[in-house]
Each structure stands twice: as C-alpha cells, then as structure tokens.
Amino acid sequence: MSVSSNTKSFKVPFWAQILAGLVLGALLGWIARSQDVSWLVTTLDKIGGTFVGLLKLAVAPLVFFAILVSITNLRKVNNAARLASRTLLWFMITSLIAVSIGLAIGLLTNPGAGTGLTPKDGAKPDHTGSWLDFLTGIVPTDVITPFTELNVLQIVFMAAVAGIAALQLGEKAQPILTLSESVLELLQKALWWVIRLAPLGTVGLIGRAIATYGWDLIGKYATFTADIYVGCAIVLFVVYPTLLATVAKANPLQFFKGAWPAIQLAFVSRSSVGTMPVTQKVTERLGVPKEYASFAVPFGATTKMDGCAAIYPAIAAIFVAQIFDIQLNVGDYLLIAFVSVVGSAATAGLTGATVMLTLTLSTLGLPMEGVGLLLAIDPILDMMRTATNVAGQALVPVIVSARENLLDRTAYDSVGGASPVDEPEPAQEREPVAAAA
DSSP states (O other): OOOHHHHTTOOHHHHHHHHHHHHHHHHHHHHHTTTTTTTHHHHHHHHHHHHHHHHHHHHHHHHHHHHHHHHHHHGGGGTHHHHHHHHHHHHHHHHHHHHHHHHHHHHHOOOOTTTTGGEEEOOOOSSSHHHHHHHHHOOOSSSSHHTTTTTTHHHHHHHHHHHHHHHHHGGGGGHHHHHHHHHHHHHHHHHHHHHHHHHHHHHHHHHHHHHHTTTTTHHHHHHHHHHOOOOHHIIIIIIHHHHHHHHOOOOOHHHHHHHHHHHHHHHOOOOOOHHHHHHHHHHHOOOOOOOHHHHHHHHHHHHOIIIIIIIIIHHHHHHHHHHOOOOHHHHHHHHHHHHHHHHGGGTTSSSHHHHHHHHHHHHHTTTTTHHHHTTHHHHHHHHHHHHHHHHHHHHHHHHHHHHTOOOOOHHTTTTTOOOOOGGGGGTTTGGGGGGOO
C-alpha cells in the first residue's frame, strides 16, 4: 500500500514534462547548431516530425466525427439554435477585437522597417488562397479526396451536412449516431496516447527550430516576432480576462488555472485540432455543459483562430506592404478586419497560417512573394498563435454558458490546475455534465 502511494507521489506532472522538453529541446538544438552536429539535427527533425505526423494522422477522421456528433448533441440542449448563434457571434466579436489589436501594433511599430529584407528575398508559395478558392473549395468533388489531402474545411462541410441530415432523420439515424459516437471515442483515446508523447515531441520540435534557424533569424525579424508575441499576449492576458470579468462575471484566474493544460499543449504542438480532446476536457471542467462543449470546442478548433487568423495576418500584411513599399489606406485596414472575421475558417486548425495569410494578401492585392519572407520564421510564431487560438476556443463556451445561465459556477470556482493528461483514465469525464440540464 505504501509502495503504491509513494510511486504515485513521484509521478512527474504533465506540465513539468512539457517544460523539461522545452529546456532539453532548446539545449540540444543549440548544441546541434553551434557544434554542427548533423546527426543530432536529423534526430530532432525525425522526433518532431513523427509527433506532428501522428497528430495529423487523426485530424481528418477526428474532425469529421467530432463535428457530426457535436451537431447531433445539440438536440440534447435547450435553445440549441440560440447557443449556436451566440457561439458564432462571440467568435466574431473576439476575432474583431484581436485583429484591431494586430493592426494597432503593426501601425505603431512598423515591423517591415529596418529588416534589411527586399522583395527579392520573397518567393511565391506553392498554394495560395483566394475568395473564389475559399468559397468553391468548401464543397468537395468527392468524399475521399478531402480525407487523403487533409482539406479540413471540406471535411467540416461534409460532417455538418451529415449531422443536420441525421437530425432531420431522427430515430432512423440512431444506429449511425451510435457508431459515430463510438468511433469518436476510439479516435480520442488513440489521440490521447499521442498527446502523452508531447514532452518527447517538444524536444524534437523546439530542438529542430533552434538547430535549423538559430537566434539569428529571430534577430532579423525581431520587431515582427515581438509584435506577434505581444499582440497574442495582449489578447490572451488582457482581452480575455476583461471579457471573463465583465461579460461572464467569472474570475479570470480560475479560467487560466483550468485552461492552462490545453494552452500549454497548444504552444508546443502547434495544432488546435490535435489539442482538441484536452481543450474539450478542460472546458467541461470549467463548468461548461458537456453537450454544449462537445459542439463549441470542435467547432472552434476548426474556425476560431484569434492568433492565426486575426493578429498574425493583420501584422503580416503591414509587414509585407512595407517591404514592397506599398501604402495601405483605411479601406485596406477594414478589408483586413473583414477577412479575419469572415475567413478564419480557412485556417482550419492545422499548424501554420499560410492559407489565411495568402487569402489576406490576395484580397488586398499585395504580392504573394511576401509569404516567402515569413515562412522561415513561421514555426516560432505558430507556437504563440496556436496557444492564443486554443485559449479563445475554451473562452467562448465559458462566456456563452455564463450568459445563458448554463455555467456550473461551483465547478468553475473549484477547478484545479492539474492536466487532464495526468488523470489515470478518463472514466470521470461524464460526471461534471449533469449541471447542464
């Protein structure tokens, strides 16, 4: 008995494992770069690449079944249409605030000035986004290609259609829904195992970034990098707490205590969809009804991107315009805000925000070569962007639940800071949900 309790007390918390991975990765990356250890660079690249590959492996089926099940779960919630519309409205409100902050920071700091970069340093990306591609690309030409090519937007479309059709069919669709729920649980269980590998993946991802780019790259993009991190930090630690305190009438510290495991994992994994099981778990622990959380979190993981789709394209557009010596006017800034609020679904929860950036640049008529200027620094920026994304994906369900009197205030006020990954088995997942009824 004493042996087992002693063993339990020596278990390293997940947050400490992630932190150790960050430190070890930075150290190994510095050694690999400073000593020119090619085999270490290759090893770090393989470790990080394998971890991201495992996350992406689950993305397509996870998104499909999560969206399908989440839509059908809304039938268990009173005022489902109202909840869905309020969720979308708050997604748009927070995106508008975030893009405004991004524009303000970009205009104040002039991130493209003094970099030494010229238009010749840029290169057109292989794939670019436009409104025509965005609108026509939502509807797939077949049911297989979106899964093989990982077109998340098309997968979301098919899942939404299937979910709405299942609601219309009613009892006849129950066998499909039961199967879908079982498959979703299976996928989440498998992804949970991958998430437990995050400390090891962190070593590879951070180590590879430092070994490949070093600190020189950050120096060249110092203002731009600082702008992204400061902008995300303002949204994360000023805007979100203010909304929690004033709109939800909830203690912001409790939110961060509960949501931090998901924010931390998002920072190292750079994937909103990959973090989704943890985001949903912490959202439920914060007192959001499970039936509503199972809709809002998957929906947010594919469409709610305050970091990637609001702050980043706003500052990046100003950066590119300055490098190419193009003057932006008030109308252009309004267009940036419009694209951020309406087009964020194009980002689709995967690592990187190139599609959203190309969509913004094409709308403004800015040179696509500007994307090439930012690709090298993108992995370093993506960590903070994704952490902001995931925080917003947990925040909105809390705000909507609070305003609709669905939030379990007792659960919210007593939430602990331990990561759901530290729990032995997610057998307790269904307990906090009863308060929703």
